[in-house]
Amino acid sequence: MHREGHDPEDIQPGDILCDFCMRPTWExxxxxxxxxxxxxxxxxxxxxAWKTLVVDKQGMEVKPNCTCKMCLEQxxxxxxxxxxxxxxxxxxxxxxxxxxxxxxxxxxDWKKPQS
Ligand SMILES: [Zn+2]
Ligand SMILES: [Zn+2]
Numbered sequence: 001m002h003r004e005g006h007d008p009e010d011i012q013p014g015d016i017l018c019d020f021c022m023r024p025t026w027e028x029x030x031x032x033x034x035x036x037x038x039x040x041x042x043x044x045x046x047x048x049a050w051k052t053l054v055v056d057k058q059g060m061e062v063k064p065n066c067t068c069k070m071c072l073e074q075x076x077x078x079x080x081x082x083x084x085x086x087x088x089x090x091x092x093x094x095x096x097x098x099x100x101x102x103x104x105x106x107x108x109d110w111k112k113p114q115s
Contacts, residue, residue: 002038018042019069020049020082020090031108033098035070041090041098043110049080049095051113062089070094 002008003024006015013026019039025032031043041049052058059078067074068091075091082088102110 001040016040018045019088020045020085022084031102031105031110033070033101035068035094035098036072039069041070041094043102043108045082045090046095046098046102047113049090050099052080053078053092053095054099055113059092060089068094070098 001017001019002011003015003017006012014024016024016026016032018025018030018032018041019035020041021044023030023042025040025042032040033046034040060081061077062079062081065074066079066089068079069088070090071094073091075093077092079089079091080095099112102108103112
């Protein structure tokens with residue numbers, strides 16, 4: 001996401017925040033994946049989500065009508081929700097997709113956690 005009050009003509013590294021932990025991923029140089037409408041998930045949130053949804057096969061129930069921050073769709077669960085924002089959730093499909101992108105990326109040395 002973009003920091004509130006950013007200048008769209010002049011995006012600064014500190015203007016790009018992870019939707020799930022609200023940290024400036026560009027400024028801190030944390031690998032991150034962009035979703036629709038400028039939503040962003042950083043590798044650390046992705047890793048927690050991956051472990052929860054894929055490794056442990058756990059998930060959280062979310063409010064009805066909740067849409068995924070990354071794909072903006074309503075889906076069946078399971079979901080992973082942000083610990084700091086109750087309106088930020090990501091669906092398992094997007095977690096898998098983002099993990100796949102990051103896994104293959106030559107820019108970042110990241111592997112899907114197995115346990
Ligand atoms: Zn994050
Ligand atoms: Zn999604």
